[in-house]
Amino acid sequence: MSAISIVNVKKSFGSLLALKGINLEIKEGEFFGLLGPNGAGKTTLISSIVGLCRLSEGKIGVLGHDVERQYLQSRRLVGYSPQEVNLDRFFSIRKILTFQAGFFGVRRSDRKQLIDRLLNQFRLEDKANQPYYRLSGGMQKRVLIAKALVGNPKILILDEPTAGVDVEQRLELWNFLRGLNRDGTTIILTTHYIDEAEELCQQVGIIHLGEIRELGTPAELIDRYCEKKIIPDHVERGTLEEVFLKVTGAKIN
Numbered sequence: 001m002s003a004i005s006i007v008n009v010k011k012s013f014g015s016l017l018a019l020k021g022i023n024l025e026i027k028e029g030e031f032f033g034l035l036g037p038n039g040a041g042k043t044t045l046i047s048s049i050v051g052l053c054r055l056s057e058g059k060i061g062v063l064g065h066d067v068e069r070q071y072l073q074s075r076r077l078v079g080y081s082p083q084e085v086n087l088d089r090f091f092s093i094r095k096i097l098t099f100q101a102g103f104f105g106v107r108r109s110d111r112k113q114l115i116d117r118l119l120n121q122f123r124l125e126d127k128a129n130q131p132y133y134r135l136s137g138g139m140q141k142r143v144l145i146a147k148a149l150v151g152n153p154k155i156l157i158l159d160e161p162t163a164g165v166d167v168e169q170r171l172e173l174w175n176f177l178r179g180l181n182r183d184g185t186t187i188i189l190t191t192h193y194i195d196e197a198e199e200l201c202q203q204v205g206i207i208h209l210g211e212i213r214e215l216g217t218p219a220e221l222i223d224r225y226c227e228k229k230i231i232p233d234h235v236e237r238g239t240l241e242e243v244f245l246k247v248t249g250a251k252i253n
């Protein structure tokens with residue numbers, strides 16, 4: 001069964017067609033990257049999967065559950081970290097996670113153990129009682145991922161998980177995400193950092209102006225778009241960045 005099955009999904013905001021008929025299957029266990037320039041429709045598509053955005057047309061299934069007709073069953077299977085923070089920046093990290101545990105119906109007697117485990121897993125123990133706003137950008141992103149994992153989801157969806165984070169902390173986040181995927185969590189992330197998708201993702205979809213323009217492994221896409229250059233002692237195969245530029249015609253920031 002697919003982790004996520006998206007069939008002919010359209011979404012309009014007034015006269016703007018933000019999603020123009022998306023078809024996409026994401027397999028269980030996959031690390032999938034949705035890559036696209038700003039305004040491509042990444043957040044709209046992700047919001048549709050977690051039921052925050054009503055579809056204009058089409059349907060989406062999460063492990064076989066329809067996101068609109070079976071909202072609770074499908075939502076329970078997904079951990080979601082939004083692009084815009086949806087928490088009180090003055091709350092301590094422990095309080096943020098405790099609230100989320102309540103929201104996901106974790107029994108009161110199990111909450112402390114769950115939260116201690118997440119604080120430990122994301123190396124946030126010594127920040128547990130600090131308010132969110134005092135943490136560095138990379139730590140804040142770790143909190144968002146920990147928060148998304150509170151319901152012990154099979155699928156983790158992260159909208160721009162490393163935006164605005166410095167290089168070292170990005171590498172650290174990548175390691176956390178790789179570990180989660182290795183342990184069996186299906187991960188879907190959106191990014192406009194091409195190197196991030198090339199580094200982490202087994203499958204990449206390039207979305208532009210509300211359409212999936214290309215789909216494949218980074219190596220397949222590079223083969224499809226880049227000419228191999230044979231230089232005396234090695235072969236240059238091109239990069240996903242070149243592919244992205246050709247597919248979207250966009251300039252990279």
Ligand SMILES: Nc1ncnc2c1ncn2[C@@H]1O[C@H](COP(=O)(O)OP(=O)(O)O)[C@@H](O)[C@H]1O
Nearest residue numbers: 013016018036037038039040041042043044045
């Ligand atoms: N709530 C909304 N109301 C009106 N237009 C929106 C809304 N959300 C997104 N859009 C528009 O839909 C398009 C896709 O946006 P978005 O999904 O946020 O792109 P991305 O996440 O790839 O940057 C953009 O043109 C954006 O302006």
Ligand SMILES: [Mg+2]
Nearest residue numbers: 042043044083
């Ligand atoms: Mg976005």
